[in-house]
Amino acid sequence: MRLFYSLIWGLSLPFALLRLWWRGRQEPGYRRHIPERLGFYPRFTAVRLIWVHAVSAGETRAAEPLIRALLLQYPQHRILLTHMTATGRETGAQLFADVGARLQQSFLPYDINWMMARFLRHFRPEICILMETEVWPNLIAQCRLTEIPVALVNARLSEKSLRKALRMQALILPAAHAINAVAAQSTPDADRLMQLGIHQSVVTGNMKFDVTPPADMEARGQALREQFGARQVILCASTRDGEEELILEAFQEQFPLLQEKPLLIITPRHPQRFDQVAQLLEQRGVRYLRRSSLEQSMPQIPSDIQVLLGDSMGEMYMYYAACDVAFVGGSLVPLGGHNLIEACAMGKPVLTGSHTFNFSEITDQAIAAEAALRADGARSMLSLALALLGNPLKRQQMAQQAHAFFLQHQGATARTLQLLQPWLKQT
Incomplete structure (x- = not known):
């Protein structure tokens, strides 16, 4: 053979x-x-x-x-x-x-x-x-x-x-x-x-629990967050082909109904898809900026910007530090998901889809520890994210549980x- x-x-x-x-x-x-x-x-x-x-x-x-x-x-x-x-x-x-x-x-x-x-x-x-x-x-x-x-x-x-x-x-x-x-x-x-x-x-x-977030990422995340003003932030991390369209469809349905307009950050898993996702945003008429074009001197991004496209490598911890709620991709479509350890390491409430067979035990343990929530689709994920944005106490509890979960498994x-x-x- x-x-x-x-x-x-x-x-x-x-x-x-x-x-x-x-x-x-x-x-x-x-x-x-x-x-x-x-x-x-x-x-x-x-x-x-x-x-x-x-x-x-x-x-x-x-x-x-x-x-x-x-x-x-x-x-x-x-x-x-x-x-x-x-x-x-x-x-x-x-x-x-x-x-x-x-x-x-x-x-x-x-x-x-x-x-x-x-x-x-x-x-x-x-x-x-x-x-x-x-x-x-x-x-x-x-x-x-x-x-x-x-x-x-x-x-x-x-x-x-x-x-x-x-x-x-x-x-x-x-x-x-x-x-x-x-x-x-x-x-x-x-x-x-x-x-x-x-x-x-x-x-x-899992040795990924032993990875130490780079020391400067928290500060860089906070500096990025200052450019968002007072807006709350939902991060969709490590998204895969087919997920961005589902997320944007749900986001565009709910965005006009929201009194407080959150900022959505999308970071595709693979760099070769950065331009593809940018094209999708343009086709759907979404107001967006690319991370690569975001000037450090810009005091605040315009309020009509709906999405920040994370088209950079090596900055995932920074994006986690800058967000209020994090969804980990690869899980809205049957690709098995990605690990949620980095989000937990940065002490963020975690959302995941239903397709997590590549990391089933860690995901189930995080959900049992009340560090993560599972959604059955993009609309459900976005609804959970918005609910957490509206409930600071629940969000803080999940953040604390996420970081404790990370430390426990080292x-x-x-x-x-x-x-x-x-x-x-x-x-």
């Missing part, structure tokens, strides 16, 4: 490269470092390497506390941080700008045997640490051949992903069985991983580090 998988990869390689070039129209990072995606790298001085693979921006942020802990505990080692997306690489560069030469970034090659073999021969890492859901059959097979231990950390597996994996069990199960250590986010995740034959998983919690990084110790030598 893996030979067939490799054949399919080989045949699809020209199309994968064309797709890189196509995506590079909106994200130039996809047109850079293309040889790395084929297993070709610049000359490299051999050092002791801990390899961490974080596909995109979300996994890279989640890996931050672990990477910093590894750098502290293993001073003789360097970190090799690999990605598959341009936004992941850009996020890593921003997060670890202070680390210097102790961290090197690269794109991971496509999961083709000879490419993975070249990658491993070039870098010779002491361990492979995969973030969250990354089980690549040829990657793991090549690590096993070269006796490089593989750990899957902050691991999560939804019911939907489990069903998909079981349909391809002839390919996925051998890879899953070859993993040496697994740190699962939750007990349900560990149970589902066990159905793939991974019996050595340990529940360590500690996953230390537990994960302990799990990895048998596979790493300090000297």
